[in-house]
Amino acid sequence: MDDLRIPIGAFFAIVGVLLMTVPSARAPLTEVPVNLYAGVSMLIFGGVMLWLARRRS
Amino acid sequence: MRLEIIDYAILALYFVFVLAIGFVIRRRVQSSEDFLTAGRSVPVWITSLAFLAANLGAQEVVGMCASGAKYGLMTAHFYWLGAVPAMMFIGVFMMPFYYGSRARSVPEYLKLRFDEKTRVLNAASFAVMTVFSSGVSMYALGKLFQLVLNWDFTNSVLLSAAIVLVYTFLGGLTSAIYNEVLQFFLIVLGFAPLSILAVMKAGGWKGLATRLPPVMTHTWSYVGSASENPMGVEAFSLIAGLGFVLSFGYWCTDFLVVQRAMAANSMSAARRTPLMAAFPKMVIPFIVILPGIAAIALSHMSVGYSLPPKDGGLDYDQALTTLMAQFYPSGLLGVGLTALMASFMSGMAGNVTAFNTVFTYDLYQGHIRRDAPDSHYLWVGRAATIGGIALSIAAAYLAQRYNNIMDVLQLVFSFVNAPLFATFLLGMFWKRSTGHGAFTGLLAGTAAAAATHGLTLAEGKGGWIATIHQFPSTMAQNFWIAIFAWSVCFVVTIAVSLTTAPKPESELHGLVYGLTKIPHDPAEPWYRRPGPLALIVGVALTILNIIFW
Numbered sequence: 095m096d097d098l099r100i101p102i103g104a105f106f107a108i109v110g111v112l113l114m115t116v117p118s119a120r121a122p123l124t125e126v127p128v129n130l131y132a133g134v135s136m137l138i139f140g141g142v143m144l145w146l147a148r149r150r151s
Numbered sequence: 152m153r154l155e156i157i158d159y160a161i162l163a164l165y166f167v168f169v170l171a172i173g174f175v176i177r178r179r180v181q182s183s184e185d186f187l188t189a190g191r192s193v194p195v196w197i198t199s200l201a202f203l204a205a206n207l208g209a210q211e212v213v214g215m216c217a218s219g220a221k222y223g224l225m226t227a228h229f230y231w232l233g234a235v236p237a238m239m240f241i242g243v244f245m246m247p248f249y250y251g252s253r254a255r256s257v258p259e260y261l262k263l264r265f266d267e268k269t270r271v272l273n274a275a276s277f278a279v280m281t282v283f284s285s286g287v288s289m290y291a292l293g294k295l296f297q298l299v300l301n302w303d304f305t306n307s308v309l310l311s312a313a314i315v316l317v318y319t320f321l322g323g324l325t326s327a328i329y330n331e332v333l334q335f336f337l338i339v340l341g342f343a344p345l346s347i348l349a350v351m352k353a354g355g356w357k358g359l360a361t362r363l364p365p366v367m368t369h370t371w372s373y374v375g376s377a378s379e380n381p382m383g384v385e386a387f388s389l390i391a392g393l394g395f396v397l398s399f400g401y402w403c404t405d406f407l408v409v410q411r412a413m414a415a416n417s418m419s420a421a422r423r424t425p426l427m428a429a430f431p432k433m434v435i436p437f438i439v440i441l442p443g444i445a446a447i448a449l450s451h452m453s454v455g456y457s458l459p460p461k462d463g464g465l466d467y468d469q470a471l472t473t474l475m476a477q478f479y480p481s482g483l484l485g486v487g488l489t490a491l492m493a494s495f496m497s498g499m500a501g502n503v504t505a506f507n508t509v510f511t512y513d514l515y516q517g518h519i520r521r522d523a524p525d526s527h528y529l530w531v532g533r534a535a536t537i538g539g540i541a542l543s544i545a546a547a548y549l550a551q552r553y554n555n556i557m558d559v560l561q562l563v564f565s566f567v568n569a570p571l572f573a574t575f576l577l578g579m580f581w582k583r584s585t586g587h588g589a590f591t592g593l594l595a596g597t598a599a600a601a602a603t604h605g606l607t608l609a610e611g612k613g614g615w616i617a618t619i620h621q622f623p624s625t626m627a628q629n630f631w632i633a634i635f636a637w638s639v640c641f642v643v644t645i646a647v648s649l650t651t652a653p654k655p656e657s658e659l660h661g662l663v664y665g666l667t668k669i670p671h672d673p674a675e676p677w678y679r680r681p682g683p684l685a686l687i688v689g690v691a692l693t694i695l696n697i698i699f700w
Binding site: 098101102104105106108109112113115116119120121122123124128129131132133135136139 | 157160161164165168171172197329332333336340344348352454455456476477478479480481482483484486
């Protein structure tokens, strides 16, 4: 439990999923679904962190 | 800027994680050293990211973006000329003395190397400075959230201070460091999309280069004379003032950052901490400075974005938040604001954990109660955590009420800090330097800094004694103040040292070059040795400077 990669991985995985729930939100100057892109990237980052932590233990 | 439920959810989630880390780490804290120095048990990838994050406060993020908008890519000198070479130096040359001396703080190193009065001078000024700078950044955060979100100043200050208090009180330095790593990733992942979106909208790097005057997209091309660039600095003061005195003074002697490296679990890890940190440090300008540059290009483009005006010019400090409002939809906006909150917290926790260590070991144990059981110092450390945060809050309100006082205080702090690196350089590499020399050198250096400020004028600042020289900008003035302070401290320390009795060599083992065994660990693979790592950092740094020359 003291492996820091677990909370970091979990945090970004959850934030990633949260962002993917609002893929159609747009800001004045963005045309692309940035929430979706950022959400997927964060989910992948969180997943890699969790996988690294799991592989060690 | 209006927030939706999802933005609040992300912010709340972050708070939950930060507090949870504090609660989990609490179980590890048994002694005062666990609490104040993390028991020297933290792995190197964690210390190196914390080394960066402790410095990456909200003011740094907002301020670097503002400087990017105001000065352009020359702002990157703070990283590519300033911070990174200093980080190479401390990792390769200075860490063996800090870590090897078993000192628990930078002032304690001064006590071991020189004497008590030099330590107290450093510890007392450092303690006051950390409290004030955390107060000032708290004030900046409160004002920022008031401006962009209409949040109540008192509420946002107290809420963020309360959360920092809980996790630093519970888990001490370990908890602060662990959270700094989470904060580091959040800052990077939260601001990188802004940089990408803003630069893409402005037509990529080519678009920036064609839309802006060339001085905005180069680092070295326009430093031949001060009149060529908006910073108003020329190459010598830039290299000597920023690249040498100020950067080495901060990255190599400021306990706030050095403490992170000293928490590492071995000498080798302590030396690698700043070197590993140098890699992400080199990339951070692309995340924090580039959006500021893009903001100016976008302002010229009539796409519906412009920097808000202020006093006849532009309000550069709003570059980051106005870009976020234009480019981040709700969701990502929550991430961006959480990153801002995270950068503030990492800066504040850094200050608080450095303050409580210096207070407990250097001031309290050194002068108030020397031989108490360790549990007493653990208690004092926790009390100092609360006291430090309470004083920071007071300083934040002081800053809100009397802005001028804070400006004067920050000026005085810069005078005190300017000569420091000369003292450490002589202390670590010249065994003949003495405590009397170091102490008088520091006082003389500070006096020289004040005198330089009092005798020169720049943008209406300084010249309170007489004006014998005019600088083209306050930036140039600051660099020259640093250069004079450093030189005077260096010369005075040598002169006084030569006329006073040195410490016997038997007391200097592990503290000075020539009397310390520098670890060489040939058994380690090359990528774990400071020398080769520093070489790679140096090559990468040179390439960056050439590409963006």
